[in-house]
Amino acid sequence: xxxxxxxxxxxxxxxxxxxxxxxxxxxxxxxxxxxxxxxxxxxxxxxxxxxxxxxxxxxxxxxxxxxxxxxxxxxxxxxxxxxxxxxxxxxxxxxxxxxxxxxxxxxxxxxxxxxxxxxxxxxxxxxxxxxxxxxxxxxxxxxxxxxxxxxxxxxxxxxxxxxxxxxxxxxxxxxxxxxxxxxxxxxxxxxxxxxxxxxxxxxxxxxxxxxxxxxxxxxxxxxxxxxxxxxxxxxxxxxxxxxxxxxxxxxxxxxxxxx
Amino acid sequence: xxxxxxxxxxxxxxxxxxxxxxxxxxxxxxxxxxxxxxxxxxxxxxxxxxxxxxxxxxxxxxxxxxxxxxxxxxxxxxxxxxxxxxxxxxxxxxxxxxxxxxxxxxxxxxxxxxxxxxxxxxxxxxxxxxxxxxxxxxxxxxxxxxxxxxxxxxxxxxxxxxxxxxxxxxxxxxxxxxxxxxxxxxxxxxxxxxxxxxxxxxxxxxxxxxxxxxxxxxxxxxxxxxxxxxxxxxxxxxxxxxxxxxxxxxxxxxxxxxxxxxxxxxxxxxxxxxxxxxxxxxxxxxxxxxxxxxxxxxxxxxxxxxxxxxxx
Numbered sequence: 075x076x077x078x079x080x081x082x083x084x085x086x087x088x089x090x091x092x093x094x095x096x097x098x099x100x101x102x103x104x105x106x107x108x109x110x111x112x113x114x115x116x117x118x119x120x121x122x123x124x125x126x127x128x129x130x131x132x133x134x135x136x137x138x139x140x141x142x143x144x145x146x147x148x149x150x151x152x153x154x155x156x157x158x159x160x161x162x163x164x165x166x167x168x169x170x171x172x173x174x175x176x177x178x179x180x181x182x183x184x185x186x187x188x189x190x191x192x193x194x195x196x197x198x199x200x201x202x203x204x205x206x207x208x209x210x211x212x213x214x215x216x217x218x219x220x221x222x223x224x225x226x227x228x229x230x231x232x233x234x235x236x237x238x239x240x241x242x243x244x245x246x247x248x249x250x251x252x253x254x255x256x257x258x259x260x261x262x263x264x265x266x267x268x269x270x271x272x273x274x275x276x277x278x279x280x281x282x283x284x285x286x287x288x289x290x291x292x293x294x295x296x297x298x299x300x301x302x303x304x305x306x307x308x309x310x311x312x313x314x315x316x317x318x319x320x321x322x323x324x325x326x327x328x329x330x331x332x333x
Numbered sequence: 334x335x336x337x338x339x340x341x342x343x344x345x346x347x348x349x350x351x352x353x354x355x356x357x358x359x360x361x362x363x364x365x366x367x368x369x370x371x372x373x374x375x376x377x378x379x380x381x382x383x384x385x386x387x388x389x390x391x392x393x394x395x396x397x398x399x400x401x402x403x404x405x406x407x408x409x410x411x412x413x414x415x416x417x418x419x420x421x422x423x424x425x426x427x428x429x430x431x432x433x434x435x436x437x438x439x440x441x442x443x444x445x446x447x448x449x450x451x452x453x454x455x456x457x458x459x460x461x462x463x464x465x466x467x468x469x470x471x472x473x474x475x476x477x478x479x480x481x482x483x484x485x486x487x488x489x490x491x492x493x494x495x496x497x498x499x500x501x502x503x504x505x506x507x508x509x510x511x512x513x514x515x516x517x518x519x520x521x522x523x524x525x526x527x528x529x530x531x532x533x534x535x536x537x538x539x540x541x542x543x544x545x546x547x548x549x550x551x552x553x554x555x556x557x558x559x560x561x562x563x564x565x566x567x568x569x570x571x572x573x574x575x576x577x578x579x580x581x582x583x584x585x586x587x588x589x590x591x592x593x594x595x596x597x598x599x600x601x602x603x604x605x606x607x608x609x610x611x612x613x614x615x616x617x618x619x620x621x622x623x624x625x626x627x628x629x630x631x632x633x634x635x636x637x638x639x640x641x642x643x644x645x
Contacts, residue, residue, distance in 0.1 A: 081442060092427065159421065167442050168412055168414045168443070
């Protein structure tokens with residue numbers, strides 16, 4: 075087990091190193107920082123709602139750019155190993171295929187942690203500069219954004235373990251959008267007269283990743299108190315769902331031939 | 334008796350290709366026995382099944398049928414690769430890493446302790462001839478340098494078995510000689526080297542044993558001197574300053590006679606015609622430039638195998 079942990083650590087560190095040498099990451103981070111800073115200009119348009127705008131724009135930017143990095147950097151990192159055949163020299167060592175997948179995943183999670191920390195620092199900078207309060211609610215919201223990114227990364231890794239980066243990106247983006255609309259879709263199904271639609275949307279609600287559960291941005295931004303039990307449940311949900319997706323990715327990867 | 338380090342029995346691999354998942358047999362019947370401390374050449378034309386067999390041995394492809402072992406451990410067990418060094422065909426490496434980082438990463442993956450890596454990496458870079466480019470990113474390496482970096486990667490774990498897939502392909506003559514020298518030095522260190530190649534001259538120079546694979550099937554396997562034998566197939570004679578009458582005479586017994594400026598080239602079949610021609614040139618005062626007896630080569634062996642395959 076110790077050697078497995080060692081190999082996962084080596085693979086994760088290399089994944090992290092590969093990502094931080096990718097120019098795409100810096101472009102996305104720059105845009106995120108500009109977006110967060112733009113909240114200062116936007117606040118001048120809406121008089122009297124400055125604090126709300128700083129928080130809305132800040133949290134949304136962290137979530138949006140985080141998802142972009144998770145999907146596009148994440149998918150490329152896995153697929154590139156296969157397409158560029160760099161996987162050959164790694165899997166021809168006593169590296170288990172599950173170690174490879176888990177190592178890649180933890181490497182991406184480390185990258186996302188650093189990236190969320192940088193964007194949060196920009197966000198905090200804006201709040202401090204404008205004398206706005208940084209509440210515990212915001213910490214929870216950012217923490218759950220990170221868990222959403224971890225879940226999106228698991229979705230991306232699941233798809234990229236058996237399909238092309240183009241299709242994996244499409245499927246992941248589609249699931250991310252649907253994942254935020256599941257509650258609305260379920261309500262729509264309940265009020266619908268179309269035969270079978272209610273059951274179908276109900277089934278989708280319970281099987282697809284419900285990303286709305288992890289969304290505490292609105293409450294945190296409005297300064298409402300956070301329901302810690304709900305937040306803790308949401309965190310458990312994200313961790314368990316990610317674990318399930320990673321297990322499926324490992325199963326698919328296990329039988330794959332590298333031709 | 335020498336221990337067998339690589340063994341396969343009834344190895345088969347069928348790929349499913351295209352929309353209709355048409356079955357294609359890449360490897361049909363491969364039984365190999367590679368002994369410890371020897372250089373084993375896996376010879377065959379492109380598309381014969383060499384790379385597929387190697388990928389089964391290195392755990393990259395699962396066989397459809399049959400079994401394979403490295404040091405008596407089934408290749409389905411990742412531990413079989415604990416003392417394996419592998420250089421894949423082509424130079425597909427993490428090119429954002431420098432040569433030194435690349436070796437450090439692969440060493441770490443094999444569990445080589447940090448202090449051993451620190452000591453071993455400069456020596457390996459020196460051994461493969463890229464010590465001067467140790468801190469340059471691999472994406473800035475030439476193809477030959479990438480191949481050398483790949484070879485160093487295969488050796489970072491001090492393996493017992495080294496599998497090299499087309500290690501000479503794409504290299505210039507100097508690079509090929511360097512790789513040959515590394516392979517020979519590995520044998521001197523007691524390591525087993527299994528390499529695939531379609532460059533027959535290289536294999537003939539360095540191999541102890543060879544296996545010839547055609548259309549996914551091993552058609553010949555054994556020690557080179559046993560397979561090629563000592564029988565003289567013919568000879569090639571190059572001479573100067575011979576009278577025209579002698580040229581006409583030798584031409585009748587030669588299978589080929591060519592005039593190259595002031596030189597005359599003759600090719601003779603069998604053992605005796607060449608020897609007789611040599612005596613005639615001497616007796617007539619001609620100058621002998623070269624006399625090369627021709628024995629069976631790997632190329633002849635491969636062509637024989639191909640001809641047999643066609644008649645089946």
